[in-house]
Amino acid sequence: NAGVMQNPRHLVRRRGxxxxxxxSPMKGHSHVYWYRQLPEEGLKFMVYLQKENIIxxxxxxxxxxxxxxxKEGPSILRIQQVVRGDSAAYFCASSTQGAGTDTQYFGPxxxxxxx
Amino acid sequence: xxxxEQDPGPFNVPEGATVAFNCTYSNSASQSFFWxxxxxxxxxxLLMSVYSSGNEDGRFTAQLNRASQYISLLIRDSxxxxxxxxxCVVIPxxxxxxxxxxxRGTSLIVHP
Numbered sequence: 001n002a003g004v005m006q007n008p009r010h011l012v013r014r015r016g017x018x019x020x021x022x023x024s025p026m027k028g029h030s031h032v033y034w035y036r037q038l039p040e041e042g043l044k045f046m047v048y049l050q051k052e053n054i055i056x057x058x059x060x061x062x063x064x065x066x067x068x069x070x071k072e073g074p075s076i077l078r079i080q081q082v083v084r085g086d087s088a089a090y091f092c093a094s095s096t097q098g099a100g101t102d103t104q105y106f107g108p109x110x111x112x113x114x115x
Numbered sequence: 116x117x118x119x120e121q122d123p124g125p126f127n128v129p130e131g132a133t134v135a136f137n138c139t140y141s142n143s144a145s146q147s148f149f150w151x152x153x154x155x156x157x158x159x160x161l162l163m164s165v166y167s168s169g170n171e172d173g174r175f176t177a178q179l180n181r182a183s184q185y186i187s188l189l190i191r192d193s194x195x196x197x198x199x200x201x202x203c204v205v206i207p208x209x210x211x212x213x214x215x216x217x218x219r220g221t222s223l224i225v226h227p
Contacts, residue, residue: 056214105161108157111156
């Protein structure tokens with residue numbers, strides 16, 4: 001059973017370009033969470049999705065950031081017009097139910113560098 | 116006060132030592148607690164859940180003190196491989212979407 005997969009593992013963009021980060025949850029998991037981790041910082045929640053639904057996006061910046069989890073295919077975190085401050089590690093996690101006691105399994109992360 | 120606070124460390128201990136970390140949380144309605152481990156430039160991995168009665172897994176013991184709103188992690192007989200950052204995670208009981216809040220982590224360095 002493959003774990004949570006993320007790609008690309010490393011992404012370099014110039015300021016103003018778009019970044020697309022993909023996350024495939026573990027088999028049987030229908031809940032996906034995206035987190036951002038800045039150097040020397042903790043993980044910050046961004047958005048929680050189920051298939052075709054955004055459940056909670058309270059941690060997502062209002063502008064330039066969007067996320068989706070289509071019926072088929074991976075979840076996508078999209079950052080438009082990237083700025084240097086977007087440079088960070090972006091982790092995706094998945095779980096079976098999204099309940100409070102449910103374990104989240106993390107992917108290896110995508111390290112975004114904005115030049 | 117931050118929602119979840121941890122001493123960032125680093126805690127420098129020799130092999131075989133016993134070390135303990137605390138994590139305080141501000142939301143008294145929090146319902147679920149976890150410790151994760153994160154190695155440098157890797158993803159967090161679940162170490163253990165924290166139950167009200169306390170729980171033990173080999174050399175690791177987790178405790179919850181609801182009255183004082185903190186959880187703890189005790190590591191006995193430290194190994195070099197225990198060197199990592201330990202993240203405390205708290206999940207609220209209300210709000211509907213059970214969004215976890217992560218502490219910034221406590222760094223542990225075990226030396227020979």
